[in-house]
Structure formats: structure tokens, C-alpha cells
Amino acid sequence: FVGLTARLRVVNRLNMYRGAINQVLNCYEAREEISVENAAQYPIIGRRSECAYLSIVLILSMALFPLLHPSGILMGALQRIAIVLGVAAIANEPIHAMECAEMTLPVRIIRAPYNLLQYMTCAKAHPQMLEVAVCAFNAVLGKITEESENDHR
Numbered sequence: 001f002v003g004l005t006a007r008l009r010v011v012n013r014l015n016m017y018r019g020a021i022n023q024v025l026n027c028y029e030a031r032e033e034i035s036v037e038n039a040a041q042y043p044i045i046g047r048r049s050e051c052a053y054l055s056i057v058l059i060l061s062m063a064l065f066p067l068l069h070p071s072g073i074l075m076g077a078l079q080r081i082a083i084v085l086g087v088a089a090i091a092n093e094p095i096h097a098m099e100c101a102e103m104t105l106p107v108r109i110i111r112a113p114y115n116l117l118q119y120m121t122c123a124k125a126h127p128q129m130l131e132v133a134v135c136a137f138n139a140v141l142g143k144i145t146e147e148s149e150n151d152h153r
Contacts (some may be wrong), residue, residue: 009101018051019044020125022132034138036131044125045118048099052117056095057088 026042027034030138061084068083072074098114125133 002048015121015123016125016129017133019122020129021137022046022049022122023125023130024133024137034134034141036127036134039130039134040127044122045115049118049121050116051121052114053091053095055117055121056114057091058089060087126146 022037023036023042024043027039029047029144030042030071032038061080064083064087066081068076068079070079095114098107106129
């Protein structure tokens, strides 16, 4: 379902922007100068992926929904919300540990399904999209630098 949804035109455009953002973040994490040319050399997937995390949470939540036997619409909605929040909280810990772990062979094997979700939800961006991502990242980085300088004064 995730793979089919990613092929929709509007969703594909969002995936291209997500790929551009990941390329810029990978360039930043490699401590290179942030430019369109440098960022274009990096992969479209990164160590962290909010979309892969959300996909995992939704898939696990939907697998648990049939276990519910609500007595009404309101109770069913509250139970589903509780399941989604619980799954999100529980899934966050192993995913966060996996994202922060050193990339050894066992970690790469464990990350394979996670990376597959990232490949389904990220696409190679047009150079203009990469330029937008670089400009946005530099603007945020400049704002953070300004705020930290104002805090030191």
C-alpha cells in the first residue's frame, strides 16, 4: 500500500522533497559545505525517517485494531487513539536505538526493512527542489545561530 501510494503524482512530489531534505541533512552530517552540488552527491535516505516511523506505527496499529470490540463509536475511537499512541511510544524506543547505532552488519540487516520503507517514501529530487532544501536549511541554520548568539549576550 505504501509503495502504491508513493506513486501518486502529488505524493511523489512530496517524496522528492523528502529526498532533497535527506540529501541536505546527509551533507550537513558529513560536515561538508552545504550547496546544491555537494548535497546532490549524497543518498536520498538518511539515518532518521519520520515517514518510515509513521508507516511502522500505522501498520502495527492497524494490525491491533481487529482485537478491539468497542461498545460504541466514541469508545471505539478512543480505543483506536490509545492504540496508536501506545504503539508510537513503544515503537519509538527500538527505532531510535537503531537510528543511533553504529552501522555494523547486524544493524544493517535489522535496518533493511526500515530502509526499504525509506526508499518507498523518498525519491530523487529535481535540482530546483534540492536548491529549495538547501536554502531552507541555511535559513534555519542561520536563525539557530542568531538565537544562540543572542542567548550568549
